[in-house]
Amino acid sequence: MSLTERLRAALAGESSHVPIVGDEYDRAGGVYAPAAVLVAITDRAEPGVLLTLRQPHLRRHAGQIAFPGGRMDPEDRDAVAAALREAQEEIGLDPGAVDIVGISDTYRVGTGFAVTPVIGVIPPDLTLAPHQAEVAAVFETPLAFLLERGNHVLKTVMWEGRERRFHEILWEERRIWGATANMIVNLARRLEAAAT
Structure with missing residues (x-):
């Protein structure tokens, strides 16, 4: 089964795993x-995932590792x-180079966003041009x-006075944690569930 087929199978319909959904407390009512x-x-042959290192001066999630994305316009x-x-x-990243295979579990973050991870397959070794004001680096894990x-x-x-639980994934000198790591864990669980 190809990578795209495995991902499509994992994302089709409801998953048997219980997703990590992020912050349960109310935000903005x-x-x-x-x-x-x-x-x-x-x-x-050995697929990778594109991740970004956010610039350290940004107002939200400064210096963190994240997927490219943001608020819906x-x-x-x-x-x-x-x-x-x-x-x-x-x-x-040219949108025409992305083969969309589906969406994973929506994840709520403490900054008040409900984030939908969109899963896509891209050709290897694309030439990318990071937006210098937002992205310090792009790398593949x-x-x-x-x-x-x-x-x-x-x-x-x-x-903020409450106990928070999150996942952390350490790869080389990179620390992937919080919402990004939790979305990765959700995708991993979906793939595991689809394989059984």
């Missing part, structure tokens, strides 16, 4: 602003359109490493 990210997976027809637009703006359950470390911290 229980309203979360819609957002989307692109989980771009390179189609190669009124002109975005859906989460797929928003994810593709954001990826083009942030890393110069092996998909197999990200999906390996043993690399998903559950952490607990106190934040």
Whole structure:
């Protein structure tokens, strides 16, 4: 089964796993602003996932590792359109180069967004152009490493007077944590469930 077929099978319909959904407390009266990210997976013998390192001066999630993405704009027809637009703006990824295979579990973040991960397969070794004001670096992490359950470390911290739980994935010198890591864990669980 090809990478695209495996991903489509994992994302089709309801999953048997219980997704990590993020913050359960009310934000802005229980309203979360819609957002989307692109989980771009390179189609190669050993697939990788494109991730960005956000600039350290940004107001939200400064210096963190993230998927390209952001808030849905009124002109975005859906989460797929928003994810593709954001990826083009942030890393110069041509939307025509992305084979969309589906969406994963929506994830709520403490900054008040409900984030839809859009999963797409891209050709390897594309030339990308990071938006310097937002993106400090673009890099590829092996998909197999990200999906390996043993690399998903559950952490607990106190934040704004409440206990928060999140996953952390350490790859080389990179620390992938919080919403990005939790969305990776959700995708890993979907793939595991589809394989059984």
